[in-house]
Amino acid sequence: MIFSVEKGCFDYGGRPILRDLSFSVRPGEILAILGPNGVGKTTLLRCMMGFLPWKSGRTVIDGRPLADYASRELWSRVSYVPQAKGSLFPYTAREMVLLGRSAHLGVTRQPGPKDEAIATAAMEEAGIARLADKRCDRMSGGELQLVLTARALAAQPRLLVMDEPESNLDFRNQLVILDIVRHLAHEHGMSVIVNTHFPAHALKLSDKALLLGRGETDLYGAAPDVITEDNMRRAFGVNVSIHDFQRGGVTYNTVVPLSIAAQA
Amino acid sequence: MGGQSRRFGALLLWTVPVLAALLCLGFGRYALSTGDTLRVLLSPLTGAEIAPMERSVVFGVRLPRVLTALCCGAALALSGAAFQSLFNNPLATPDTLGVSSGASCGAVTALMFRLDMISVQLCALCFGLGAVALTWSISKVRGKNSVIMIVLSGMVIGALFEAAVSLLKYVADPEEVLPTITYWLMGSLSGANYSTLLIGLPMIAAGALTIYLLRWRLNILALSEDEARSMGVNLRAMRLAVILAATAMTASCVSMCGKIGWIGLLIPHIARMLRGGNNQRIVPACVSLGAVFTLVIDTCSRSLTAAEIPVSILTALVGAPVFISLLRKTRGAAQ
Numbered sequence: 001m002i003f004s005v006e007k008g009c010f011d012y013g014g015r016p017i018l019r020d021l022s023f024s025v026r027p028g029e030i031l032a033i034l035g036p037n038g039v040g041k042t043t044l045l046r047c048m049m050g051f052l053p054w055k056s057g058r059t060v061i062d063g064r065p066l067a068d069y070a071s072r073e074l075w076s077r078v079s080y081v082p083q084a085k086g087s088l089f090p091y092t093a094r095e096m097v098l099l100g101r102s103a104h105l106g107v108t109r110q111p112g113p114k115d116e117a118i119a120t121a122a123m124e125e126a127g128i129a130r131l132a133d134k135r136c137d138r139m140s141g142g143e144l145q146l147v148l149t150a151r152a153l154a155a156q157p158r159l160l161v162m163d164e165p166e167s168n169l170d171f172r173n174q175l176v177i178l179d180i181v182r183h184l185a186h187e188h189g190m191s192v193i194v195n196t197h198f199p200a201h202a203l204k205l206s207d208k209a210l211l212l213g214r215g216e217t218d219l220y221g222a223a224p225d226v227i228t229e230d231n232m233r234r235a236f237g238v239n240v241s242i243h244d245f246q247r248g249g250v251t252y253n254t255v256v257p258l259s260i261a262a263q264a
Numbered sequence: 265m266g267g268q269s270r271r272f273g274a275l276l277l278w279t280v281p282v283l284a285a286l287l288c289l290g291f292g293r294y295a296l297s298t299g300d301t302l303r304v305l306l307s308p309l310t311g312a313e314i315a316p317m318e319r320s321v322v323f324g325v326r327l328p329r330v331l332t333a334l335c336c337g338a339a340l341a342l343s344g345a346a347f348q349s350l351f352n353n354p355l356a357t358p359d360t361l362g363v364s365s366g367a368s369c370g371a372v373t374a375l376m377f378r379l380d381m382i383s384v385q386l387c388a389l390c391f392g393l394g395a396v397a398l399t400w401s402i403s404k405v406r407g408k409n410s411v412i413m414i415v416l417s418g419m420v421i422g423a424l425f426e427a428a429v430s431l432l433k434y435v436a437d438p439e440e441v442l443p444t445i446t447y448w449l450m451g452s453l454s455g456a457n458y459s460t461l462l463i464g465l466p467m468i469a470a471g472a473l474t475i476y477l478l479r480w481r482l483n484i485l486a487l488s489e490d491e492a493r494s495m496g497v498n499l500r501a502m503r504l505a506v507i508l509a510a511t512a513m514t515a516s517c518v519s520m521c522g523k524i525g526w527i528g529l530l531i532p533h534i535a536r537m538l539r540g541g542n543n544q545r546i547v548p549a550c551v552s553l554g555a556v557f558t559l560v561i562d563t564c565s566r567s568l569t570a571a572e573i574p575v576s577i578l579t580a581l582v583g584a585p586v587f588i589s590l591l592r593k594t595r596g597a598a599q
Contacts, residue, residue: 046490049490049494051489051490051493071493071496071497071498074496075494075496078494080490080494082490082494091483091486091540092542095541095542099484099495100495102480102481102484102495103496104496107477107478108477108478110480111480
């Protein structure tokens, strides 16, 4: 599946938020969206998936504009993992993950054994089989994030859209999520679009990056070309140092914020 | 929970109402044993000899009342469960949202103009829908409905419709119309007969079927707006269907037997305590528990004392404490 945004623009009450954004993701590709707080990363995700209407421009999936897709057709291909906010739902993880099957089922259908099996597999993939019977309103933010990820996987989508999936997670669960994302893209050919606050994760994970800059032109391209010390300083107003190092034959990246840059 | 105990639970859900109905048919001034009740009930099939008195008590008086209690109980519990998932609020019920008051105002309006029972129902439905719409729009503060705002605005809307009912009574013709309205407003199952049951049943059945078929998807309504849409659900259509179904059931119950409060709060709450938060399992439980509870309460109301105790008094005695404990548990917070 090829997912692309063509010249997407959006504004809130005349104040431009997103200007002339164009990008595309092919099967197996991971696109990271970076940018400072309040620059419109979540707004971009919402416009891109049709939750908010583009002011101008459009989203195109496999050559067809998003607006042409029926709701169930669209959401059986695209899955959305929202940021885990403290949940008050008394559903168990298993029940929550099973909801991910809903786009595949007719309006009055109930999930069957096949859907249960898919949900179980999704929970195993996300490493939360042990949480299956725990209630979502009694979970930590990290556990809930993994449940929401499993719910998205249960939809068996071809594109996964994740809104800051690692923000609530500890070191270990961050790695769990990153490994899942990489595995899905590289082994199953799933496309992934991920909002992140971690440039190092973007470098480690992504093929492409989109850097939303405040008042600057937005940058889009191969991740190492976009995430550079210069670009980061311009977008975030922070001096950073980007390094890579080798450990056991594998290259790792670090992005260290040094100081707040002087206003240009 | 294992599959076996689940299946046992499901079996219990469908057999208990039947057994309760058999027992309750025997209760009353003219008492019948369960065996006798069964013999009388089956007599049209078996051709057994039964006394005319038995026939008239069981078929003429008690059976329509028992059936009405079962249907209304199930319908009120279901519409409570539906409103609770719609508003994502354990305190949302036909009573707290002002739907019952709206529906009874509609019914009284129709009675004023001496319309037939079907028009009374439709009028109750329209006013009920108006009441939900008003409560919904008043309680919305910055795009969110908090638990306490919904309860408060429901109270206001309810009071408004009650005032309208008083006004209608005030101007009603005291010779002919007022007695009908007053008698009907007292809210009792004592007027139950086959013809009102037949007129009320289609709307209850349609509403119940809608909620039953959507039972799994009711879970999605509790998610945030974007999340729910990303489940591939047409949210607007789904909300509309749920509101219509729940209001239709309430309106139909109100036009059959007046306002019977608290069932829509009590039964879904008990169902959640027994079976967890999944609406797929709560909905069938509400049908069964609501039917049994209302039947038992109505049987108490007609047989505890020589004179009949209004059902609403008994349901309030049980319901009010539960409401208070729920309100304290949620601390009025937004869900």
